[in-house]
């Protein structure tokens with residue numbers, strides 16, 4: 001415990017206020033330096049790397065962050081990068097990602113494969129008069145943790161045994177488009193006897209075919225979201241590890257099987273995956289997060305159509321359950337401490353004109369708070385919004401058949417000249433989503449903007465500041 005001497009100015013105040021001030025400063029060391037851990041997640045390509053890069057850049061040059069109350073009120077003094085607290089976690093490579101976005105030929109950053117972390121320390125003046133008197137400035141350490149959303153999708157596995165998992169996967173693979181994508185793996189497992197004696201070679205063959213199916217499903221234009229186990233798609237440091245050498249099999253009739261059967265081998269690996277990989281990730285990393293932003297590429301799913309959006313809705317329901325399990329839920333003992341605030345953000349909002357942003361935000365809200373999802377969720381402060389971490393377009397108008405249309409203008413990824421694009425009208429409700437997205441929408445991807453940040457300000461964005469105000473604004477007061 002330390003006691004900080006109150007500044008001289010306090011002597012002018014009434015005795016009562018001075019006592020309050022002394023109470024306030026007689027606290028553990030570091031009371032003016034608080035730390036918050038912000039998890040940034042989302043499924044592959046949702047925009048995590050661009051989000052973190054733009055966030056850090058904008059915190060260090062906060063002119064474009066007026067939606068953050070501390071900036072608007074002139075209390076935000078400075079932000080700087082500091083060494084992160086967990087040396088065993090790779091550092092988020094901010095400098096390399098920023099250099100790609102700001103190069104003479106701007107490029108989007110490389111895809112990332114593993115979790116990483118970065119600490120930004122923000123110095124601000126407290127909003128409260130009393131706290132300002134005690135200590136002019138305070139520091140908030142913002143620890144940003146980037147991790148793949150795919151890993152969260154493994155949480156439901158903890159509740160089900162190997163046999164149940166096999167039944168669920170096989171039922172899903174009876175439906176298109178999984179049916180076609182999984183055909184080779186299905187043919188293989190249908191051709192083998194799961195309870196006959198087996199060996200490592202047979203396990204590897206099944207695992208390779210199953211992993212191949214998951215990767216094809218991820219790369220498929222249908223953009224499937226719910227792919228389990230998450231580490232098969234994004235193995236991180238476990239690439240090639242025996243822990244990932246298993247696959248669902250066709251369940252044999254009930255009974256007891258030889259220990260050297262393929263079924264028993266797969267079952268023990270599935271159990272090991274849950275206990276050695278899934279549970280420790282939640283226990284050691286996930287439960288240490290205080291706030292969370294989940295980035296969701298709703299537009300990509302819309303581009304494909306209703307099936308892909310349906311798959312995304314189910315994935316979001318599973319993500320939501322991770323953040324706020326009810327006290328009676330089986331998840332409570334695993335997750336225990338609850339995340340306080342969560343933003344679910346539809347990313348790449350610059351793919352549609354500003355006039356459609358409300359609809360985009362509404363869509364992510366209705367996908368998330370689908371009645372089925374709501375049942376699993378109890379009361380964190382949740383916000384949904386549409387944002388673009390890096391604005392690559394500007395709004396434009398074009399006339400078609402005598403009607404003026406709201407469009408966006410930018411350089412398409414596969415072009416080299418600016419183009420005005422009418423992306424289509426977003427639906428008001430999920431029920432109105434076109435079955436064939438390609439016929440209804442045209443959300444092109446664009447190159448990053450030229451000379452972003454060359455004006456000395458932060459990278460141009462849409463509502464990044466609002467998202468941060470919801471997530472950490474209360475800690476900057």
Ligand SMILES: Nc1nc2c(ncn2[C@@H]2O[C@H](COP(=O)(O)OP(=O)(O)OP(=O)(O)O)[C@@H](O)[C@H]2O)c(=O)[nH]1
Nearest residue numbers: 044045046047048049050108111112388389390392
């Ligand atoms: N127009 C626009 N495109 C974006 C924005 N953010 C991301 N993108 C696009 O989305 C792609 C993926 O963004 P990343 O930030 O790399 O996504 P990620 O979630 O880190 O992806 P992985 O590391 O592969 O999981 C980029 O290469 C861009 O094409 C944005 O704010 N605006």
Ligand SMILES: [Mg+2]
Nearest residue numbers: 048049111112
């Ligand atoms: Mg990334």
